[in-house]
Amino acid sequence: MAVTKVLLTGAGGFVAHHVLEHILSTTDWDVVATDSFRHKGKTDRIWEVLEGHDDWRQRTTVITHDLTAPFSEQMINRIGYVDYILAVASESHVDRSIDEPVPFIKNNVDIALNTLELARTVKPKVLQFVSTDEVYGPVTADDDHGHPEWAPILPSNPYAGSKAAQEAIAISYWRTYGVPLQIVNCMNMIGERQDTEKYVPSTIRKVYRGEKVTIHGTPGHIGTRHYLHTRNLADAMLFLLKNKTPAKFGENSYDGAILRPDRFNIASPAKIDNLELAQMIAAEIGRPLDYELVDFHRTRPGHDPHYGLDSGALAELSWEMPVPFEESLRRTVKWTLENPAWL
Numbered sequence: 001m002a003v004t005k006v007l008l009t010g011a012g013g014f015v016a017h018h019v020l021e022h023i024l025s026t027t028d029w030d031v032v033a034t035d036s037f038r039h040k041g042k043t044d045r046i047w048e049v050l051e052g053h054d055d056w057r058q059r060t061t062v063i064t065h066d067l068t069a070p071f072s073e074q075m076i077n078r079i080g081y082v083d084y085i086l087a088v089a090s091e092s093h094v095d096r097s098i099d100e101p102v103p104f105i106k107n108n109v110d111i112a113l114n115t116l117e118l119a120r121t122v123k124p125k126v127l128q129f130v131s132t133d134e135v136y137g138p139v140t141a142d143d144d145h146g147h148p149e150w151a152p153i154l155p156s157n158p159y160a161g162s163k164a165a166q167e168a169i170a171i172s173y174w175r176t177y178g179v180p181l182q183i184v185n186c187m188n189m190i191g192e193r194q195d196t197e198k199y200v201p202s203t204i205r206k207v208y209r210g211e212k213v214t215i216h217g218t219p220g221h222i223g224t225r226h227y228l229h230t231r232n233l234a235d236a237m238l239f240l241l242k243n244k245t246p247a248k249f250g251e252n253s254y255d256g257a258i259l260r261p262d263r264f265n266i267a268s269p270a271k272i273d274n275l276e277l278a279q280m281i282a283a284e285i286g287r288p289l290d291y292e293l294v295d296f297h298r299t300r301p302g303h304d305p306h307y308g309l310d311s312g313a314l315a316e317l318s319w320e321m322p323v324p325f326e327e328s329l330r331r332t333v334k335w336t337l338e339n340p341a342w343l
Contacts, residue, residue: 007086007124008033008086009088011033014191015130016035018230029059031059034064036067043062046060083124091108097157097158104162112165120173127180129184133146133187135163136154138156143308146226146308150260167183174249182263184263185263189233190228192335199274204336213290223273224271224308225274227268228321232328237266239319240262240314270326281329
């Protein structure tokens with residue numbers, strides 16, 4: 001019996017390297033891992049995942065490839081047939097998208113196009129496309145449920161706009177070419193080996209060094225997020241691959257013809273404001289929190305104070321988050337302090 005084979009894009013990035021580790025530790029699948037290693041992807045992440053695991057090394061093939069360029073015929077032959085394509089690669093830093101929107105958006109659109117063109121050629125069972133809650137735009141401060149799947153797409157910044165564009169292109173390929181698409185929209189990620197441009201590792205570093213932490217908001221109006229450990233995201237992604245056959249355009253469902261692909265929100269149920277999160281991090285470190293509130297309207301155009309996702313569709317399939325948020329945060333802080341090179 002043939003071994004299941006996965007193509008994972010952006011494998012040196014923060015999210016994808018956790019997906020790589022989860023696949024290798026919970027399945028017997030082989031992985032072809034691609035990354036350009038010219039943005040935030042690091043071979044160090046892949047090396048640390050594989051270190052001490054000879055079996056994992058044998059099951060992993062790393063290919064350096066810039067997804068803004070098409071896959072060559074030679075590379076497609078080298079990759080061969082894959083059961084699943086996990087499209088994780090993307091630029092994701094909002095501030096960078098605001099500073100340089102044109103190259104940022106072009107990069108993400110090209111990544112989506114070349115991944116979809118590869119899918120047209122190798123014809124996987126599933127192309128799972130990782131997107132973000134930010135395509136929906138903000139929720140109100142008192143919204144405890146968040147956006148459901150297929151809520152209106154209203155991106156607030158160039159990063160969110162680029163992800164919405166990726167989704168739109170992917171949906172068109174699903175409908176026109178029959179690409180077996182699953183879109184997953186996820187929340188703010190936390191976990192080991194995250195770049196310090198992100199809020200949690202930045203806060204860990206500043207608290208540890210006794211520096212002031214900047215928190216977007218004003219008194220009584222602090223931004224909120226739903227933070228999810230990336231291994232929880234990976235667990236949900238694999239659950240969907242194993243338990244949900246992608247919908248096909250035009251097939252009959254219980255209420256008529258299927259006119260849109262599968263989309264699943266993956267989210268932590270715990271809503272937390274960014275000051276509270278910083279306080280939790282400081283408590284785990286055992287040091288005081290020195291912080292200042294900064295009006296996000298002035299410092300970050302397009303900033304949304306509150307995000308939220310309703311993950312009811314995934315819950316209906318009986319998926320449960322393996323590790324609660326508090327434990328995930330505790331593990332992340334502990335690991336980061338024990339591995340200060342990542343600060």
